[in-house]
Amino acid sequence: MNLIYFLLRSSWGMMAIAVITGFLSGGTSASLIALISSAANRSATSRLTSIAWGFAGLALVALISSIISQVMLVRLSQKAVFQLRMRLSHQILGSDLLHLEQLGNPRLLATLTEDVESVANAVSDIPFLCIDTAIVLGCLLYITWLSWTVFVMVLCLILVAVATNQWLIKRGQRFLTLAREDQNLLFKNFRTITEGIKELKLHYGRRQVFLNQDLRSTATTLRRHNVDGLTLFAASTSWGRLLLFFAIGFVLFALPNLIAISPQTLSGYILTFTYLMLPMDNIVNNLPRFIKAGVALRHIESLGLSLANRAEVSRVPPDFKFSWRCLRFKGVTHTYTQEQEDSNFIMGPLDLKFYRQELVFIVGGNGSGKSTLAKLLTGLYIPDAGEIWLDNQLIDEENREWYRQHFSVVFSDFYLFEDLVGLENADLDIQAQEYLKLLQLDHKVKVENGKLSTTALSQGQRKRLALLTAYLEDRPIYLFDEWAADQDPVFKDIFYTQLLPKLRDRGKTILAISHDDRYFYLADRIIKLDYGQVVHEKQYSEQEKQPL
Numbered sequence: 001m002n003l004i005y006f007l008l009r010s011s012w013g014m015m016a017i018a019v020i021t022g023f024l025s026g027g028t029s030a031s032l033i034a035l036i037s038s039a040a041n042r043s044a045t046s047r048l049t050s051i052a053w054g055f056a057g058l059a060l061v062a063l064i065s066s067i068i069s070q071v072m073l074v075r076l077s078q079k080a081v082f083q084l085r086m087r088l089s090h091q092i093l094g095s096d097l098l099h100l101e102q103l104g105n106p107r108l109l110a111t112l113t114e115d116v117e118s119v120a121n122a123v124s125d126i127p128f129l130c131i132d133t134a135i136v137l138g139c140l141l142y143i144t145w146l147s148w149t150v151f152v153m154v155l156c157l158i159l160v161a162v163a164t165n166q167w168l169i170k171r172g173q174r175f176l177t178l179a180r181e182d183q184n185l186l187f188k189n190f191r192t193i194t195e196g197i198k199e200l201k202l203h204y205g206r207r208q209v210f211l212n213q214d215l216r217s218t219a220t221t222l223r224r225h226n227v228d229g230l231t232l233f234a235a236s237t238s239w240g241r242l243l244l245f246f247a248i249g250f251v252l253f254a255l256p257n258l259i260a261i262s263p264q265t266l267s268g269y270i271l272t273f274t275y276l277m278l279p280m281d282n283i284v285n286n287l288p289r290f291i292k293a294g295v296a297l298r299h300i301e302s303l304g305l306s307l308a309n310r311a312e313v314s315r316v317p318p319d320f321k322f323s324w325r326c327l328r329f330k331g332v333t334h335t336y337t338q339e340q341e342d343s344n345f346i347m348g349p350l351d352l353k354f355y356r357q358e359l360v361f362i363v364g365g366n367g368s369g370k371s372t373l374a375k376l377l378t379g380l381y382i383p384d385a386g387e388i389w390l391d392n393q394l395i396d397e398e399n400r401e402w403y404r405q406h407f408s409v410v411f412s413d414f415y416l417f418e419d420l421v422g423l424e425n426a427d428l429d430i431q432a433q434e435y436l437k438l439l440q441l442d443h444k445v446k447v448e449n450g451k452l453s454t455t456a457l458s459q460g461q462r463k464r465l466a467l468l469t470a471y472l473e474d475r476p477i478y479l480f481d482e483w484a485a486d487q488d489p490v491f492k493d494i495f496y497t498q499l500l501p502k503l504r505d506r507g508k509t510i511l512a513i514s515h516d517d518r519y520f521y522l523a524d525r526i527i528k529l530d531y532g533q534v535v536h537e538k539q540y541s542e543q544e545k546q547p548l
Contacts, residue, residue, distance in 0.1 A: 026134020122293030175229030332386035
């Protein structure tokens with residue numbers, strides 16, 4: 001039912017047409033059985049001729065309605081899955097970053113891949129489900145027309161089958177639900193493999209513990225839950241098939257001894273029951289896929305609700321201010337709620353000012369809060385208390401998107417796009433090539449139609465490509481999080497002594513998180529953090545701005 005509601009939300013009109021034509025196709029297919037049974041018991045040529053014409057007409061209706069139903073539902077299902085993927089992507093990108101970090105990448109990836117794929121696989125089978133259901137209903141109507149007494153007996157068998165299968169199905173559903181929870185842990189393990197491959201290769205003991213304990217344990221649990229769930233569904237399928245054979249045997253061997261029944265009616269029953277086996281098998285065999293899709297839909301809806309509760313205001317932001325003067329933090333605080341720990345990390349309260357055309361170094365030890373401050377500065381984290389002002393504008397939900405557009409950032413865990421997406425500039429390729437020469441990458445990378453020829457470079461060179469994107473964005477404030485950490489000594493010196501001063505001379509504000517104290521003399525100010533607090537702030541005079 002969850003799948004039906006899911007498709008109805010996408011387009012109830014298309015769904016109605018598809019279901020009606022599906023049932024029409026199934027109903028006419030069931031009518032063909034009645035016609036075949038009737039023809040088998042007729043000998044008059046004139047009567048057989050009219051039956052033949054009826055058979056041809058019903059077959060044509062069944063074919064056309066089946067095609068219409070399947071085409072409509074294929075289009076509808078693919079449209080619904082497309083909308084589902086896009087809605088989830090929009091919700092993820094529109095949600096609070098801190099909330100996304102708390103949810104974790106494994107859960108997000110499992111939902112975007114495994115859950116959406118389960119739904120896509122199931123909805124593609126709905127056209128056949130409608131047709132098979134209609135065939136079953138049509139055959140039951142035909143049995144009723146032949147003898148309501150037989151129908152009552154068959155109905156009793158169906159009720160027994162449903163009651164016993166329901167117990168198996170519920171237990172199977174519970175195991176598939178547990179298996180879906182295991183998927184999150186498995187994706188976490190896969191992420192360890194892809195992101196920690198070098199560390200695992202270098203440490204045999206760690207690799208063996210990971211493979212034989214962490215990964216094996218998760219994969220074994222997932223396999224056990226899937227096996228238990230699918231075994232119960234297989235048992236329910238076999239039990240249903242056994243009951244159908246029992247019905248055929250009952251009609252064939254026991255029923256003639258209980259009531260008077262003609263050979264023609266008996267052959268009609270046998271033919272109908274035999275024809276019923278395939279659609280009944282299809283319905284029961286597809287139950288695990290539909291139930292798995294229902295579990296996936298519940299996870300998707302749960303994630304969507306969680307994301308919607310932490311959604312940010314999204315609208316097209318106006319142009320950012322090139323000529324801003326002052327960025328102020330007034331009593332800004334931010335709290336990390338850390339699981340399995342008694343205390344929380346509290347950032348602030350912070351009272352800071354940043355000015356246009358200023359070079360500021362943000363320094364401090366590991367865990368001092370530098371990266372948290374970077375996310376607060378750029379508007380990625382929302383303060384728990386306090387205010388952020390850009391000139392005379394208070395930054396809140398209504399204008400936070402606009403505020404973020406003032407920053408070009410290269411984080412320590414940056415992501416490098418292969419395309420220079422979102423940069424509208426007729427001379428983009430020319431500008432990019434000039435910056436590549438400045439970054440000493442023009443001999444390795446070319447830009448054509450806004451696309452980088454390669455990103456398969458060293459980490460330091462990839463960071464230069466991320467800096468290239470920041471240059472092309474041409475925002476008023478630049479923030480670099482340990483950018484020079486992966487650079488060779490020569491280019492590190494170029495970055496601090498040439499690139500940063502040139503950016504400042506162009507009117508940009510540069511906020512650089514760094515440990516390279518030999519270049520601190522270049523800064524206008526240094527802000528030192530320790531455990532979330534500003535413990536020192538130094539303003540450099542022109543006389544002090546001399547190399548050591």
